Amino acid sequence: MSGIISLVLVQARRDRLVLPAWILGISFLEFAVAGAVATEFAGDADRTAIIRVAAASPAFLFIRGLPDGTGIGELVFFQGYTFTAVLAGLMSTFLVIRHTRADEELGRAELVGAAPIAREASLTATLILGAAVNLVLALCVAAGFAAAGLGSFGASMAGAAVGAVGVFFVAVAAAVAQVMPSGRAANGAAAGLVGAAYFLRGIGDAFGTPNADLTRVTSGWVSLLSPIGWGQRSRPFSAADPAPLLLLTAAATVLAVAVLGIRKGRDLGASLLVEPAGRARAGTGGDSFLGLAWRQQWPTLIGWCLFAALLGGIAGGLGPVISDVMGDNDSLRELIRRLVPGSRAEIIDVFTTALLGMAGVLAAATGIQAVLRLRMEETEGRAELLLSAPRSRARWLSANLLLAAASAVVVAIVAGTAATVGLTLSGTVNDPPGLLVAAALAHVPAAILFIAATAVLFAAVPRLCIPFGWGLLAGGLILGQYGELLGLPAWLQDVSPFRHSAAMPVEPFDLVPALAMSVIALAGAAAAAYLFRRRDLTP
Incomplete structure (x- = not known):
């Protein structure tokens, strides 16, 4: 266990500039959005008007997400959650691929593997680091919302929604790292899955059903295929429900355990998808x-x-x-x-x-x-x-x-x-x-x-x-x-x-x-x- 903790610290040190930039940038964006909404839409009539326009327009629903009431917290979550969740997913995927498939490709993993530690120790350290980073992100996002004047419980749930999506993509990226043969391909595939989650959430939201007064929209079933859609269903400022977040965390845990089993039986540098050998001679051009x-x-x-x-x-x-x-x-x-x-x-x-x-x-x-x-x-x-x-x-x-x-x-x-x-x-x-x-x-x-x-x-x-x-x-x-x-x-x-x-x-x-x-x-x-x-x- 001490070897794993040492690897976590080494990986954290390598990312000592990148990860704080991600966390502070995402948190500040949410703080700024919350403050701007509180200023620009201070009146209930103003918030109701913009929410009704959004609820009646699939374009707004696809891009921004689901309206869930006319309170300031509900409007802030509607305006900022989906983009923040995408950023959390990208941060998590880049972190995991950088310390797994990319390190194998560049030979660093072979040096680490020469030490008397388990074969899956490095991946375990990366999963721990990814979970810890998203926990810090969730706390910082919650602190940003609270500092902007939103309720502490709703702010905590909103931060947890962002963090849960990030944790899920930590496990997804770890799985992609076992499948793809190169760091570049793994980064592209993992980022593509984040984009697919955004698109699936957007389709489900655009097909959502608004209520009679156009202040709340219930998403379509397609959004259930997206972890971003599950985080959105936590509804932190209207009817907070931690069940979707617990489900995301449980799914991430199961996937992470399965990935550790795959890594334990996989040779260093190997992948489930084999990169084809190139031709002996270059073609035209x-x-x-x-x-x-x-x-x-x-x-x-x-x-x-x-x-x-x-x-x-x-x-x-x-x-x-x-x-x-x-x-x-x-x-x-x-x-x-x-x-x-x-x-x-x-x-x-x-x-x-x-x-x-x-x-x-x-x-x-x-x-x-x-x-x-x-x-x-x-x-x-x-x-x-x-x-x-x-x-x-x-x-x-x-x-x-x-x-x-x-x-x-x-x-x-x-x-x-x-x-x-x-x-x-x-x-x-x-x-x-x-x-x-x-x-x-x-x-x-x-x-x-x-x-x-x-x-x-x-x-x-x-x-x-x-x-x-x-x-x-x-x-x-x-x-x-x-x-x-x-x-x-x-x-x-x-x-x-x-x-x-x-x-x-x-x-x-x-x-x-x-x-x-x-x-x-x-x-x-x-x-x-x-x-x-x-x-x-x-x-």
């Missing part, structure tokens, strides 16, 4: 940087495209539901037109616009992951071998940036095409052909700006580029989603590239911001190439 980048990135690109297709297809699947909700509700139509003045906005357009905005986030994430692959090549020593050939660093970087930008475009096209097909099949689309594809592509300039910023980080501060790269995306998303709610100044909100993307089809395309972001992205790519040429390769 394999002797170029661009061809090499494509060979490394295409499996990941397919995964992102599947998510984009799912996101676009949801618009078609929910089209009839939205039409039924709309009905002859003239007051809701008028409210939508006031929210988006001067536009042709119908509720179906608002919903589609919201989904395509999320597709823009997926496009940015696709490109960021492609750029961060360069750092993995560098730390694992392959970049040094590759660049020992008479070819320039700038060409290597440029080829990968080109593929990253192209990947973002492909993801956007897939999302727009899937939305078009889905809405056409449901019979609820009257837009000109290609409009939704163009609407998805309108978010690409913002995506490539994130790609260029990540490239600059890789060239300037390579050891920090991975957390900072994803942190930029999270920051841009928070500013775009919560900037107005938090009462942030307009100039700070405008820092997020997502704020400058045209929200088609609700509003017309604006060429000037798109060109400006594209020019800035090109300048950033040039700066990254210059900085990369001037620095040494670092482990």
Whole structure:
């Protein structure tokens, strides 16, 4: 047991900067949302109005979650829980993969295994660390809610809901680490499962049933397939029920025990899925940087495209539901037109616009992951071998940036095409052909700006580029989603590239911001190439 505790301390020391940043960032976000809601919606009439709009709109339900009353605590939980739960899931999956599959891939696990400890000791330490980190996160989130003036019991239950989701994904990531053959594949698969949990929760909520006065929505059965949906059912500020959280914790415990059994019988470095051996000779284009980048990135690109297709297809699947909700509700139509003045906005357009905005986030994430692959090549020593050939660093970087930008475009096209097909099949689309594809592509300039910023980080501060790269995306998303709610100044909100993307089809395309972001992205790519040429390769 002393060996396991020592491993827990070693792993915690390795993450002494990353984990506090995650915990404090998530906790501060919830504190800020709680304070903003208490300020912006102090009156019961204001809270009732926004809750009724949300309850009547599948777009709000899909993105934010379930309204559960008109109190301040209920509104805070509705506004912030789902995004916070996703962040807790990502924190947990990255933590577990970093200390399991990635350590096996890099040889660290072999050094640890040389000590006189059990084969599964390192995984046990990681599971303990993951549970402890999520316990601290739950306490910090609860403290943030309590500091914002919410009731202590409801704040504790809300923190426990976030922590329970994180604990569940600790066990899920541990299982993924046994299945996938590489750290990169395991990270992608585990993060994909977090995204799938968000989507399943969103579908169940969008198909939910509102009560008569539109102040509470009961989710559909699909949300039962999502741990985020189970956490949401705890209803901390209205009718607190710890049973869903206990169920999540029990499921995580059972899964963790099963994973420990698998690890005990698995050889170090082996996996349940075997990575196929490559061909003896490269195919067409394999002797170029661009061809090499494509060979490394295409499996990941397919995964992102599947998510984009799912996101676009949801618009078609929910089209009839939205039409039924709309009905002859003239007051809701008028409210939508006031929210988006001067536009042709119908509720179906608002919903589609919201989904395509999320597709823009997926496009940015696709490109960021492609750029961060360069750092993995560098730390694992392959970049040094590759660049020992008479070819320039700038060409290597440029080829990968080109593929990253192209990947973002492909993801956007897939999302727009899937939305078009889905809405056409449901019979609820009257837009000109290609409009939704163009609407998805309108978010690409913002995506490539994130790609260029990540490239600059890789060239300037390579050891920090991975957390900072994803942190930029999270920051841009928070500013775009919560900037107005938090009462942030307009100039700070405008820092997020997502704020400058045209929200088609609700509003017309604006060429000037798109060109400006594209020019800035090109300048950033040039700066990254210059900085990369001037620095040494670092482990």
